[in-house]
Amino acid sequence: MKRFLLFFAASVLGFSSCVDEVKSGAQDLDYSRLYELRTQIEERLENAVVGIEDGMYPESSYADLEAALEELNRGISSARAGLFILQFEVDNYVLAAEKAIKLFDDSVIVSVDPGTPxxxxxxxxxxxxxxxxxxxxxxxxxxxxxxxxxxxxxxxxxxxxxxxxxxxxxxxxxxxxxxxxxxxxxxxxxxxxxxxxxxxxxxxxxxxxxxxxxxxxxxxxxxxxxxxxxxxxxxxxxxxxxxxxxxxxxxxxxxxxxxxxxxxxxxxxxxxxxxxxxxxxxxxxxxxxxxxxxxxxxxxxxxxxxxxxxxxxxxxxxxxxxxxxxxxxxxxxxxxxxxxxxxxxx
Missing domain, CATH: 2.60.120.200 (Jelly Rolls)
Structure with a gap:
Protein backbone atom coordinates (compact mmCIF):
# COMPACT_ATOMS: atom_id res chain seq x y z
CA MET A 1 0.00 0.00 0.00
CA LYS A 2 2.87 2.39 0.84
CA ARG A 3 4.52 1.83 -2.54
CA PHE A 4 1.20 2.43 -4.30
CA LEU A 5 0.66 5.69 -2.43
CA LEU A 6 4.16 6.90 -3.29
CA PHE A 7 3.60 6.09 -6.95
CA PHE A 8 0.22 7.84 -6.92
CA ALA A 9 1.74 10.93 -5.31
CA ALA A 10 4.52 11.05 -7.89
CA SER A 11 1.96 10.77 -10.67
CA VAL A 12 -0.03 13.67 -9.26
CA LEU A 13 3.12 15.80 -9.13
CA GLY A 14 3.91 14.98 -12.75
CA PHE A 15 6.97 12.82 -12.21
CA SER A 16 5.64 9.57 -13.67
CA SER A 17 7.16 9.90 -17.15
CA CYS A 18 7.79 6.21 -17.76
CA VAL A 19 8.46 4.45 -21.02
CA ASP A 20 6.49 1.39 -22.03
CA GLU A 21 5.00 0.85 -18.59
CA VAL A 22 8.25 0.94 -16.64
CA LYS A 23 7.50 0.20 -13.00
CA SER A 24 7.48 2.91 -10.36
CA GLY A 25 10.63 3.77 -8.50
CA ALA A 26 12.58 4.36 -11.72
CA GLN A 27 10.50 7.19 -13.16
CA ASP A 28 13.33 9.72 -12.98
CA LEU A 29 15.49 7.68 -15.35
CA ASP A 30 15.45 8.15 -19.13
CA TYR A 31 14.83 4.92 -21.02
CA SER A 32 13.88 6.41 -24.38
CA ARG A 33 17.25 5.71 -25.98
CA LEU A 34 16.89 1.98 -25.25
CA TYR A 35 13.77 1.81 -27.39
CA GLU A 36 15.27 3.95 -30.16
CA LEU A 37 18.26 1.64 -30.39
CA ARG A 38 16.09 -1.47 -30.38
CA THR A 39 14.22 -0.11 -33.38
CA GLN A 40 17.50 0.69 -35.16
CA ILE A 41 18.87 -2.81 -34.57
CA GLU A 42 15.64 -4.50 -35.62
CA GLU A 43 15.56 -2.49 -38.85
CA ARG A 44 19.14 -3.48 -39.66
CA LEU A 45 18.45 -7.15 -38.99
CA GLU A 46 15.37 -7.04 -41.19
CA ASN A 47 16.98 -5.25 -44.12
CA ALA A 48 20.58 -6.51 -44.12
CA VAL A 49 21.67 -9.05 -46.71
CA VAL A 50 24.15 -11.61 -45.42
CA GLY A 51 26.82 -12.85 -47.81
CA ILE A 52 30.30 -12.32 -49.16
CA GLU A 53 29.65 -9.81 -51.94
CA ASP A 54 29.87 -6.03 -51.93
CA GLY A 55 27.12 -4.36 -49.95
CA MET A 56 26.45 -7.50 -47.90
CA TYR A 57 27.29 -8.23 -44.27
CA PRO A 58 29.36 -11.13 -42.93
CA GLU A 59 27.36 -13.84 -41.20
CA SER A 60 29.41 -13.35 -38.03
CA SER A 61 28.53 -9.65 -37.92
CA TYR A 62 24.84 -10.43 -38.29
CA ALA A 63 25.06 -12.94 -35.44
CA ASP A 64 26.84 -10.39 -33.25
CA LEU A 65 24.05 -7.87 -33.87
CA GLU A 66 21.41 -10.49 -32.99
CA ALA A 67 23.26 -11.10 -29.72
CA ALA A 68 23.36 -7.34 -29.10
CA LEU A 69 19.58 -7.18 -29.54
CA GLU A 70 19.11 -9.96 -27.00
CA GLU A 71 21.29 -8.09 -24.51
CA LEU A 72 19.43 -4.83 -25.16
CA ASN A 73 16.09 -6.57 -24.59
CA ARG A 74 17.39 -7.80 -21.26
CA GLY A 75 18.11 -4.20 -20.36
CA ILE A 76 14.62 -3.15 -21.42
CA SER A 77 13.12 -5.94 -19.32
CA SER A 78 15.10 -4.71 -16.32
CA ALA A 79 13.85 -1.19 -16.98
CA ARG A 80 10.24 -2.36 -17.11
CA ALA A 81 10.73 -4.20 -13.84
CA GLY A 82 12.07 -1.04 -12.19
CA LEU A 83 15.39 -2.69 -11.40
CA PHE A 84 17.61 0.25 -12.38
CA ILE A 85 18.48 2.75 -9.67
CA LEU A 86 20.97 5.03 -11.43
CA GLN A 87 21.07 6.40 -14.96
CA PHE A 88 24.50 4.94 -15.68
CA GLU A 89 22.98 1.45 -15.44
CA VAL A 90 20.71 2.38 -18.34
CA ASP A 91 23.54 4.14 -20.17
CA ASN A 92 25.69 1.00 -20.08
CA TYR A 93 23.08 -0.79 -22.22
CA VAL A 94 22.88 2.26 -24.48
CA LEU A 95 26.64 2.35 -25.03
CA ALA A 96 26.80 -1.40 -25.71
CA ALA A 97 24.02 -1.16 -28.28
CA GLU A 98 25.56 1.87 -29.98
CA LYS A 99 28.88 0.05 -30.21
CA ALA A 100 27.20 -3.03 -31.69
CA ILE A 101 25.45 -0.91 -34.32
CA LYS A 102 28.69 0.83 -35.30
CA LEU A 103 30.52 -2.50 -35.54
CA PHE A 104 27.78 -3.89 -37.75
CA ASP A 105 27.63 -0.83 -40.01
CA ASP A 106 31.41 -0.86 -40.42
CA SER A 107 31.39 -4.53 -41.37
CA VAL A 108 29.58 -4.00 -44.67
CA ILE A 109 31.67 -5.59 -47.41
CA VAL A 110 33.39 -3.16 -49.77
CA SER A 111 35.94 -4.78 -52.07
CA VAL A 112 39.31 -3.12 -52.48
CA ASP A 113 41.52 -4.49 -55.24
CA PRO A 114 45.09 -5.47 -54.34
CA GLY A 115 47.54 -2.64 -54.96
CA THR A 116 44.90 0.06 -54.40
CA PRO A 117 46.09 2.92 -52.17
Whole structure:
Protein backbone atom coordinates (compact mmCIF):
# COMPACT_ATOMS: atom_id res chain seq x y z
CA MET A 1 0.00 0.00 0.00
CA LYS A 2 2.87 2.39 0.84
CA ARG A 3 4.52 1.83 -2.54
CA PHE A 4 1.20 2.43 -4.30
CA LEU A 5 0.66 5.69 -2.43
CA LEU A 6 4.16 6.90 -3.29
CA PHE A 7 3.60 6.09 -6.95
CA PHE A 8 0.22 7.84 -6.92
CA ALA A 9 1.74 10.93 -5.31
CA ALA A 10 4.52 11.05 -7.89
CA SER A 11 1.96 10.77 -10.67
CA VAL A 12 -0.03 13.67 -9.26
CA LEU A 13 3.12 15.80 -9.13
CA GLY A 14 3.91 14.98 -12.75
CA PHE A 15 6.97 12.82 -12.21
CA SER A 16 5.64 9.57 -13.67
CA SER A 17 7.16 9.90 -17.15
CA CYS A 18 7.79 6.21 -17.76
CA VAL A 19 8.46 4.45 -21.02
CA ASP A 20 6.49 1.39 -22.03
CA GLU A 21 5.00 0.85 -18.59
CA VAL A 22 8.25 0.94 -16.64
CA LYS A 23 7.50 0.20 -13.00
CA SER A 24 7.48 2.91 -10.36
CA GLY A 25 10.63 3.77 -8.50
CA ALA A 26 12.58 4.36 -11.72
CA GLN A 27 10.50 7.19 -13.16
CA ASP A 28 13.33 9.72 -12.98
CA LEU A 29 15.49 7.68 -15.35
CA ASP A 30 15.45 8.15 -19.13
CA TYR A 31 14.83 4.92 -21.02
CA SER A 32 13.88 6.41 -24.38
CA ARG A 33 17.25 5.71 -25.98
CA LEU A 34 16.89 1.98 -25.25
CA TYR A 35 13.77 1.81 -27.39
CA GLU A 36 15.27 3.95 -30.16
CA LEU A 37 18.26 1.64 -30.39
CA ARG A 38 16.09 -1.47 -30.38
CA THR A 39 14.22 -0.11 -33.38
CA GLN A 40 17.50 0.69 -35.16
CA ILE A 41 18.87 -2.81 -34.57
CA GLU A 42 15.64 -4.50 -35.62
CA GLU A 43 15.56 -2.49 -38.85
CA ARG A 44 19.14 -3.48 -39.66
CA LEU A 45 18.45 -7.15 -38.99
CA GLU A 46 15.37 -7.04 -41.19
CA ASN A 47 16.98 -5.25 -44.12
CA ALA A 48 20.58 -6.51 -44.12
CA VAL A 49 21.67 -9.05 -46.71
CA VAL A 50 24.15 -11.61 -45.42
CA GLY A 51 26.82 -12.85 -47.81
CA ILE A 52 30.30 -12.32 -49.16
CA GLU A 53 29.65 -9.81 -51.94
CA ASP A 54 29.87 -6.03 -51.93
CA GLY A 55 27.12 -4.36 -49.95
CA MET A 56 26.45 -7.50 -47.90
CA TYR A 57 27.29 -8.23 -44.27
CA PRO A 58 29.36 -11.13 -42.93
CA GLU A 59 27.36 -13.84 -41.20
CA SER A 60 29.41 -13.35 -38.03
CA SER A 61 28.53 -9.65 -37.92
CA TYR A 62 24.84 -10.43 -38.29
CA ALA A 63 25.06 -12.94 -35.44
CA ASP A 64 26.84 -10.39 -33.25
CA LEU A 65 24.05 -7.87 -33.87
CA GLU A 66 21.41 -10.49 -32.99
CA ALA A 67 23.26 -11.10 -29.72
CA ALA A 68 23.36 -7.34 -29.10
CA LEU A 69 19.58 -7.18 -29.54
CA GLU A 70 19.11 -9.96 -27.00
CA GLU A 71 21.29 -8.09 -24.51
CA LEU A 72 19.43 -4.83 -25.16
CA ASN A 73 16.09 -6.57 -24.59
CA ARG A 74 17.39 -7.80 -21.26
CA GLY A 75 18.11 -4.20 -20.36
CA ILE A 76 14.62 -3.15 -21.42
CA SER A 77 13.12 -5.94 -19.32
CA SER A 78 15.10 -4.71 -16.32
CA ALA A 79 13.85 -1.19 -16.98
CA ARG A 80 10.24 -2.36 -17.11
CA ALA A 81 10.73 -4.20 -13.84
CA GLY A 82 12.07 -1.04 -12.19
CA LEU A 83 15.39 -2.69 -11.40
CA PHE A 84 17.61 0.25 -12.38
CA ILE A 85 18.48 2.75 -9.67
CA LEU A 86 20.97 5.03 -11.43
CA GLN A 87 21.07 6.40 -14.96
CA PHE A 88 24.50 4.94 -15.68
CA GLU A 89 22.98 1.45 -15.44
CA VAL A 90 20.71 2.38 -18.34
CA ASP A 91 23.54 4.14 -20.17
CA ASN A 92 25.69 1.00 -20.08
CA TYR A 93 23.08 -0.79 -22.22
CA VAL A 94 22.88 2.26 -24.48
CA LEU A 95 26.64 2.35 -25.03
CA ALA A 96 26.80 -1.40 -25.71
CA ALA A 97 24.02 -1.16 -28.28
CA GLU A 98 25.56 1.87 -29.98
CA LYS A 99 28.88 0.05 -30.21
CA ALA A 100 27.20 -3.03 -31.69
CA ILE A 101 25.45 -0.91 -34.32
CA LYS A 102 28.69 0.83 -35.30
CA LEU A 103 30.52 -2.50 -35.54
CA PHE A 104 27.78 -3.89 -37.75
CA ASP A 105 27.63 -0.83 -40.01
CA ASP A 106 31.41 -0.86 -40.42
CA SER A 107 31.39 -4.53 -41.37
CA VAL A 108 29.58 -4.00 -44.67
CA ILE A 109 31.67 -5.59 -47.41
CA VAL A 110 33.39 -3.16 -49.77
CA SER A 111 35.94 -4.78 -52.07
CA VAL A 112 39.31 -3.12 -52.48
CA ASP A 113 41.52 -4.49 -55.24
CA PRO A 114 45.09 -5.47 -54.34
CA GLY A 115 47.54 -2.64 -54.96
CA THR A 116 44.90 0.06 -54.40
CA PRO A 117 46.09 2.92 -52.17
CA UNK A 118 44.11 2.44 -48.97
CA UNK A 119 43.94 2.98 -45.23
CA UNK A 120 43.80 0.13 -42.75
CA UNK A 121 41.50 0.28 -39.72
CA UNK A 122 41.64 -2.43 -37.04
CA UNK A 123 38.93 -2.81 -34.41
CA UNK A 124 40.67 -4.41 -31.47
CA UNK A 125 37.93 -3.55 -28.96
CA UNK A 126 36.95 -6.74 -27.10
CA UNK A 127 40.01 -8.24 -28.88
CA UNK A 128 37.94 -8.68 -32.04
CA UNK A 129 40.75 -7.69 -34.43
CA UNK A 130 44.53 -7.27 -34.42
CA UNK A 131 47.70 -7.41 -36.51
CA UNK A 132 49.91 -10.43 -35.85
CA UNK A 133 53.51 -9.71 -36.85
CA UNK A 134 54.61 -13.24 -36.05
CA UNK A 135 57.28 -14.30 -33.58
CA UNK A 136 60.94 -13.29 -33.70
CA UNK A 137 63.74 -12.75 -31.20
CA UNK A 138 64.61 -9.68 -33.29
CA UNK A 139 61.52 -7.94 -31.89
CA UNK A 140 63.15 -7.32 -28.47
CA UNK A 141 66.57 -5.75 -29.17
CA UNK A 142 68.61 -4.29 -26.31
CA UNK A 143 68.22 -0.80 -27.79
CA UNK A 144 65.29 0.08 -30.01
CA UNK A 145 63.16 2.68 -31.71
CA UNK A 146 59.57 1.89 -32.60
CA UNK A 147 57.73 4.39 -34.80
CA UNK A 148 54.48 4.59 -36.73
CA UNK A 149 51.75 6.87 -37.96
CA UNK A 150 48.37 6.31 -36.33
CA UNK A 151 44.92 7.82 -35.88
CA UNK A 152 41.80 6.92 -33.96
CA UNK A 153 38.34 8.18 -33.07
CA UNK A 154 36.70 9.01 -29.76
CA UNK A 155 35.99 5.75 -27.97
CA UNK A 156 39.11 4.04 -29.35
CA UNK A 157 39.79 2.58 -25.91
CA UNK A 158 37.22 1.15 -23.49
CA UNK A 159 39.44 -0.22 -20.73
CA UNK A 160 42.22 1.34 -18.69
CA UNK A 161 44.91 -0.26 -20.88
CA UNK A 162 44.84 -0.22 -24.69
CA UNK A 163 47.78 -1.85 -26.45
CA UNK A 164 48.93 -0.17 -29.67
CA UNK A 165 52.05 -2.21 -30.49
CA UNK A 166 53.52 -4.67 -28.03
CA UNK A 167 55.86 -7.56 -27.34
CA UNK A 168 55.19 -7.31 -23.60
CA UNK A 169 55.17 -10.48 -21.50
CA UNK A 170 53.63 -10.73 -18.04
CA UNK A 171 53.46 -11.86 -15.26
CA UNK A 172 56.96 -11.93 -13.80
CA UNK A 173 59.49 -11.91 -15.12
CA UNK A 174 58.26 -9.01 -17.26
CA UNK A 175 59.82 -9.03 -20.71
CA UNK A 176 59.71 -6.99 -23.89
CA UNK A 177 58.09 -3.60 -24.40
CA UNK A 178 54.66 -2.09 -24.90
CA UNK A 179 53.55 1.14 -26.56
CA UNK A 180 50.05 1.68 -25.25
CA UNK A 181 47.32 4.01 -24.04
CA UNK A 182 46.25 4.35 -20.43
CA UNK A 183 42.83 5.57 -19.32
CA UNK A 184 39.51 5.89 -21.15
CA UNK A 185 39.29 9.66 -20.65
CA UNK A 186 42.22 12.06 -20.92
CA UNK A 187 44.24 9.07 -22.08
CA UNK A 188 48.00 8.88 -21.78
CA UNK A 189 50.31 7.45 -24.43
CA UNK A 190 52.93 5.36 -22.64
CA UNK A 191 56.03 3.28 -23.24
CA UNK A 192 56.75 0.56 -20.69
CA UNK A 193 59.67 -1.87 -20.70
CA UNK A 194 60.13 -5.11 -18.78
CA UNK A 195 63.56 -4.94 -17.16
CA UNK A 196 65.71 -7.06 -14.91
CA UNK A 197 64.61 -4.89 -11.97
CA UNK A 198 60.83 -5.12 -12.45
CA UNK A 199 58.81 -6.18 -9.42
CA UNK A 200 55.50 -7.91 -8.67
CA UNK A 201 53.69 -4.58 -8.22
CA UNK A 202 54.10 -3.98 -11.96
CA UNK A 203 56.62 -1.26 -11.22
CA UNK A 204 58.67 -1.05 -14.37
CA UNK A 205 60.24 1.74 -16.39
CA UNK A 206 57.43 3.79 -17.95
CA UNK A 207 57.21 7.18 -19.63
CA UNK A 208 54.04 8.89 -20.78
CA UNK A 209 52.55 11.95 -22.39
CA UNK A 210 49.04 13.18 -23.11
CA UNK A 211 47.55 11.23 -26.00
CA UNK A 212 46.54 13.41 -28.97
CA UNK A 213 42.77 13.98 -28.98
CA UNK A 214 42.47 15.31 -32.52
CA UNK A 215 40.09 12.52 -33.49
CA UNK A 216 40.52 11.13 -36.98
CA UNK A 217 43.81 12.91 -37.70
CA UNK A 218 47.08 11.11 -38.39
CA UNK A 219 50.01 11.72 -36.05
CA UNK A 220 53.48 10.22 -35.78
CA UNK A 221 54.71 8.51 -32.61
CA UNK A 222 58.24 7.30 -31.88
CA UNK A 223 59.42 5.57 -28.72
CA UNK A 224 63.11 5.09 -27.94
CA UNK A 225 64.88 2.85 -25.43
CA UNK A 226 68.57 3.74 -25.17
CA UNK A 227 70.68 1.71 -22.73
CA UNK A 228 73.88 3.55 -23.71
CA UNK A 229 72.48 6.96 -22.80
CA UNK A 230 70.33 5.32 -20.08
CA UNK A 231 67.23 7.05 -21.45
CA UNK A 232 63.66 6.35 -22.50
CA UNK A 233 62.15 8.93 -24.85
CA UNK A 234 58.74 9.49 -26.41
CA UNK A 235 58.14 11.73 -29.44
CA UNK A 236 54.87 13.01 -30.91
CA UNK A 237 55.12 14.42 -34.44
CA UNK A 238 58.88 14.70 -34.05
CA UNK A 239 58.75 16.67 -30.79
CA UNK A 240 60.14 15.19 -27.59
CA UNK A 241 57.12 14.81 -25.30
CA UNK A 242 58.51 12.70 -22.45
CA UNK A 243 61.81 11.30 -21.23
CA UNK A 244 63.15 9.48 -18.21
CA UNK A 245 66.39 8.02 -16.94
CA UNK A 246 66.65 4.25 -16.94
CA UNK A 247 69.45 2.17 -15.44
CA UNK A 248 68.19 -1.33 -16.18
CA UNK A 249 68.29 -3.47 -19.29
CA UNK A 250 65.24 -4.86 -21.01
CA UNK A 251 64.63 -8.57 -20.54
CA UNK A 252 64.38 -10.06 -24.06
CA UNK A 253 61.95 -12.77 -25.07
CA UNK A 254 63.20 -16.34 -24.86
CA UNK A 255 60.64 -18.53 -26.65
CA UNK A 256 58.43 -18.48 -29.72
CA UNK A 257 55.38 -17.75 -27.59
CA UNK A 258 57.11 -14.86 -25.79
CA UNK A 259 58.56 -13.33 -28.95
CA UNK A 260 55.23 -12.47 -30.58
CA UNK A 261 54.47 -8.89 -31.60
CA UNK A 262 50.90 -7.68 -32.16
CA UNK A 263 49.17 -4.38 -32.79
CA UNK A 264 45.82 -3.30 -31.25
CA UNK A 265 45.72 -6.27 -28.87
CA UNK A 266 48.48 -7.34 -26.49
CA UNK A 267 49.68 -10.90 -27.29
CA UNK A 268 49.75 -12.19 -23.71
CA UNK A 269 46.85 -10.21 -22.21
CA UNK A 270 44.07 -9.88 -24.77
CA UNK A 271 42.03 -7.58 -22.51
CA UNK A 272 44.51 -4.81 -23.35
CA UNK A 273 43.04 -3.71 -26.65
CA UNK A 274 42.01 -0.68 -28.70
CA UNK A 275 40.90 0.34 -32.18
CA UNK A 276 42.57 2.60 -34.72
CA UNK A 277 44.53 2.93 -37.94
CA UNK A 278 48.23 2.43 -38.59
CA UNK A 279 50.70 3.06 -41.40
CA UNK A 280 54.46 3.17 -41.93
CA UNK A 281 55.33 1.07 -38.89
CA UNK A 282 59.06 0.48 -38.35
CA UNK A 283 61.11 -1.16 -35.61
CA UNK A 284 64.83 -0.36 -35.36
CA UNK A 285 67.48 -2.11 -33.24
CA UNK A 286 69.13 1.20 -32.41
CA UNK A 287 68.19 4.31 -30.46
CA UNK A 288 67.38 6.96 -33.07
CA UNK A 289 68.20 10.61 -32.40
CA UNK A 290 65.70 13.44 -32.51
CA UNK A 291 67.01 14.53 -35.91
CA UNK A 292 66.69 10.94 -37.16
CA UNK A 293 63.08 10.86 -36.06
CA UNK A 294 62.34 14.12 -37.84
CA UNK A 295 63.67 12.55 -41.03
CA UNK A 296 61.86 9.25 -40.51
CA UNK A 297 58.50 10.99 -40.25
CA UNK A 298 58.50 11.79 -43.96
CA UNK A 299 60.92 9.15 -45.27
CA UNK A 300 60.24 5.82 -46.89
CA UNK A 301 62.42 2.78 -46.25
CA UNK A 302 63.65 0.24 -48.77
CA UNK A 303 64.19 -2.56 -46.26
CA UNK A 304 67.97 -2.66 -46.57
CA UNK A 305 68.73 0.14 -44.09
CA UNK A 306 71.18 -0.71 -41.26
CA UNK A 307 69.51 -1.70 -37.97
CA UNK A 308 66.04 -1.96 -39.51
CA UNK A 309 64.35 -4.93 -37.84
CA UNK A 310 61.05 -4.80 -39.71
CA UNK A 311 58.84 -2.39 -41.66
CA UNK A 312 55.28 -2.48 -42.97
CA UNK A 313 53.72 0.46 -44.80
CA UNK A 314 50.03 -0.58 -44.71
CA UNK A 315 49.32 2.06 -47.34
CA UNK A 316 47.83 -0.18 -50.02
CA UNK A 317 45.68 -3.30 -50.10
CA UNK A 318 47.93 -6.37 -50.10
CA UNK A 319 47.45 -9.47 -52.22
CA UNK A 320 46.76 -11.59 -49.15
CA UNK A 321 45.70 -10.10 -45.79
CA UNK A 322 46.94 -13.25 -44.07
CA UNK A 323 50.42 -13.06 -45.60
CA UNK A 324 51.87 -9.54 -45.72
CA UNK A 325 55.68 -9.56 -46.10
CA UNK A 326 57.63 -6.77 -44.48
CA UNK A 327 60.06 -4.63 -46.43
CA UNK A 328 63.15 -6.44 -45.11
CA UNK A 329 61.83 -9.76 -46.42
CA UNK A 330 62.45 -11.44 -43.06
CA UNK A 331 59.01 -11.20 -41.44
CA UNK A 332 55.35 -11.70 -42.30
CA UNK A 333 52.23 -10.13 -40.79
CA UNK A 334 48.61 -11.17 -40.96
CA UNK A 335 45.38 -9.34 -40.25
CA UNK A 336 43.07 -11.18 -37.88
CA UNK A 337 39.40 -10.68 -37.06
CA UNK A 338 37.67 -7.31 -37.49
CA UNK A 339 39.51 -4.88 -39.77
CA UNK A 340 38.78 -2.89 -42.90
CA UNK A 341 40.64 -1.46 -45.88
CA UNK A 342 39.22 1.79 -47.25
CA UNK A 343 40.34 2.95 -50.67
CA UNK A 344 41.78 6.47 -50.69
CA UNK A 345 39.90 9.02 -52.74
CA UNK A 346 41.97 10.47 -55.58
Missing amino acids: AELFVNGIDHKGYIDFGSSSEYTPANFTVEAWTKYDDGFIETSFGSFISTFVSPLPYKGWTLHYWGTSNSLLRLSVGTNNSNPDLTLPTIYTAAPSTWGEWFHVAAVFDTSAKKMLLYINGTLSASADVSDSMVPCSSEDECRMWAFVEPKDNSRCMSGSIKKFRLWSVAKSESDIHSLMTADVEGTEPNLVCAWDFTEKPEDDANIPDKTGRHTAKLVGVYKWTALQE
